[in-house]
Amino acid sequence: MDMPVFRLYDTLSRTVKTLVTLEPNHLRFYSCGPTVYSYAHIGNFRTFLEKLIADGHAYETPTGVYFDTTTFARRGALSGNTDADSLRVAVRDVVVDDNKKSPADFALWKKDEKHLMQWYSPWGWGFPGWHIECSVMAMQYLGETIDLHGGGEDLVFPHHECEMAQSESRTGHSFCEHWVHTKFLQFEGxxxxxxxxxxxxxxxxxxxxxxxxxxxxxxxxxxxxxxxxxxxxxxxxxxxxxxxxxxxxxxxxxxxxxxxxxxxxxxxxxxxxxxxxxxxxxxxxxxxxxxxxxxxxxxxxxxxxxxxxxxxxxxxxxxxxxxxxxxxGIVPMDEDTTEPGRDDSEIDGLVKERDAAKANKDFARADAIRAELGQRGIELRDTPEGTVWRRKSAEI
RNA sequence: GGCGACGUGCCCAAGUGGUUAAGGGAGAGGCCUGCAAAGCCUUCAUGCAGCGGUUCGAAUCCGCUCGUCGCCUCCA
CATH class of the missing domain: 1.10.730.10 (Isoleucyl-tRNA Synthetase; Domain 1)
Known part of the structure; x- marks a missing residue:
């Protein structure tokens, strides 16, 4: 039987399309979400930003380094947010910084000597913008173009939009071939x-x-x-x-x-x-x-x-x-009903006693035993092969 | 205000142009059983948020309305 082709919705092209990897049997997949504590990438961030500034995609102001969104032709391609002005009348106030060329420009490095996070950079002490970390780590470990990039739907904008802008401006070619986003879970509506x-x-x-x-x-x-x-x-x-x-x-x-x-x-x-x-x-x-x-x-x-x-x-x-x-991954193939340190001989004994009562047509006694075991979370099942018992699933 | 997603029976949910609208749960009836449990069988939407439109034909395409959810560039 032929293996079916694996198809997946792509947020960027807004179609379900075949997931094609750059290399056969090798998937370059970056997912935002897990916070991994490992080596810092501050040096990589600095290098990345220096290149963006040198190429005219970013500029420095007294408060930080910002990405110049006007230099990126594909801006808004992921989320559909192409109109910077409409963001200005957002319910949540956009922070307007007079130093920024456009309100849509986003921070790559924030200068702040009082902030909890402090690293040295050519632009002074401060900390990197949120979006830069994913761009840099993806490039470091997976290469300049990756196959699949995932995350929650809340990350489409601005995070992934900004990542794409930075990475593609930095490398000059496509950052990611396939974007997937999961919808949110609600609880009881x-x-x-x-x-x-x-x-x-x-x-x-x-x-x-x-x-x-x-x-x-x-x-x-x-x-x-x-x-x-x-x-x-x-x-x-x-x-x-x-x-x-x-x-x-x-x-x-x-x-x-x-x-x-x-x-x-x-x-x-x-x-x-x-x-x-x-x-x-x-x-x-x-x-x-x-x-x-x-x-x-x-x-x-x-x-x-x-x-x-x-x-x-x-x-x-x-x-x-x-x-x-x-x-x-949903089949309990080798469900172990016996638990270490738990003695089931009493239960087995009661089941035997009930079988005997049944054989003697003492159904009152048999039912009493079944009820008692039921109280203890044990469920009985009379099968042609005899009585089997199991622990009931917890009441939720 | 902008952008994106979604609204299918009592409940969850599939279906994205074409015979009788998957599947599951609950409910009803039956088989099995001493009675149960588990399992099996039968039954359960002339209708897909509403209103228009396109088409020989729409839950499926288009428009509008209503409702729900997510996001809106210095939290990550």
């Missing part, structure tokens, strides 16, 4: 905000609230990166039930694999098709909604077959689950 308590870290959700890590991943994937998503507790609960479904699917497949019943492979063809459709969805601008839907249809194909599961069918099913997990 509102802007995420620390002060409103609508802001969670992954760690808080997983460690404090007991959210299954895969459920969190599933929830975040349920809406493609290219659309604003509303993150809700309902969504997290839905996602948890999907992960539970996958876990059950894995259990059923493993059981059938162990039995290895004779028979034809009744599911391989359907599962191959669904996997291809899942992959195709991911390749078309990372359409995770469709990918998750197609993958989930695969679990239905598997569950439908379980009554007469052959070893061959189980094997195809396992392959499907492994490949889906490789692609989407």
């Amino acid at each position: 509102e802007k995420m905000s620390k002060s409103k308590g609508t802001f969670f870290t992954a760690r808080e959700l997983i460690d404090d609230k007991g959210v299954h890590p895969l459920a969190l991943r599933y929830a975040l994937m349920s809406v493609p990166y290219s659309k604003p998503a509303n993150f809700t507790m309902d969504l997290l609960r839905d996602s948890t039930s999907k992960i539970d479904r996958y876990a059950e699917c894995v259990r059923v497949v493993n059981e059938a694999l162990a039995k290895g019943a004779a028979g034809e492979d009744a599911v391989g063809e359907d599962l191959d098709r669904l996997y291809q459709e899942t992959l195709a969805a991911m390749c078309e601008d990372l359409n995770t909604s469709v990918a998750l839907a197609k993958a989930l249809e695969g679990t239905s194909v598997i569950f439908r077959e379980t009554a007469l599961f052959s070893g061959a069918s189980a094997s195809s099913s396992q392959k499907f689950l492994l490949k889906i997990n490789e692609l989407l």
Whole structure:
């Protein structure tokens, strides 16, 4: 089966286009966001700015060094903000500096001897402008032209716009071939905000609230990166039930694999098709909604077959689950229900006692045991192969 | 005010010109079960924010209106 072409929306050309790398099998990808603490680049910043000034793209004033936006023909290409005057009537006041040639010119170096950040430069003590760091580091580590540049939608303007202006003015050629931006996540229909308590870290959700890590991943994937998503507790609960479904699917497949019943492979063809459709969805601008839907249809194909599961069918099913997990990372393949240091013999004993009660038709006793285990977060399932139990997912 | 994105059933969400508008959740009915759980089956939008327009044909293209979200050049 041919590998589909990977296509991705490009903010600059405003189209979904194939991601073509400069070098085969080598992606030069810069993403803004993570704050990495490593060697400083002050020297590189200074060199970069000296070149821009020498080429007439930047100028010095008493307050700093500014980029001359009139020298960059492609200004506004990313964001559509081409009219500097319209920015002047912005809701938020633009700081007007009489020293600047144009209000649209942005800072490359700020002179400020009282600022927390202090470095020496040919223009005096101060600190570099925000945008310069990404331009310089991208060039240092990835080269003058990179394949892919990403970040949140809030960075399109001014940050990425300014980066592009600086880098292309510095090198004289294209800075980046493909721009991707993720939309923001809302929480329960509102802007995420620390002060409103609508802001969670992954760690808080997983460690404090007991959210299954895969459920969190599933929830975040349920809406493609290219659309604003509303993150809700309902969504997290839905996602948890999907992960539970996958876990059950894995259990059923493993059981059938162990039995290895004779028979034809009744599911391989359907599962191959669904996997291809899942992959195709991911390749078309990372359409995770469709990918998750197609993958989930695969679990239905598997569950439908379980009554007469052959070893061959189980094997195809396992392959499907492994490949889906490789692609989407949502299948709890080897869920370990036993926890180190926890003794499950009491639970096993109660389950045995209930089985005996059931055999004696003492259903009152059997139900009482089931209720008690339920209180302790244990869920029972009577299957043709006997009673299995599992720890229930945390209530969210 | 400018720029950008978005509005599809009770909820999430796919679909971007052409047979019956994916998929999931919830709800309803059924199978299985001692009863459950899990799973399976059936059912669930003559309509895609509203109003116009283009077209043989539009959720999909164009215009306007309403609503939501993001950004607006010295926070990073």
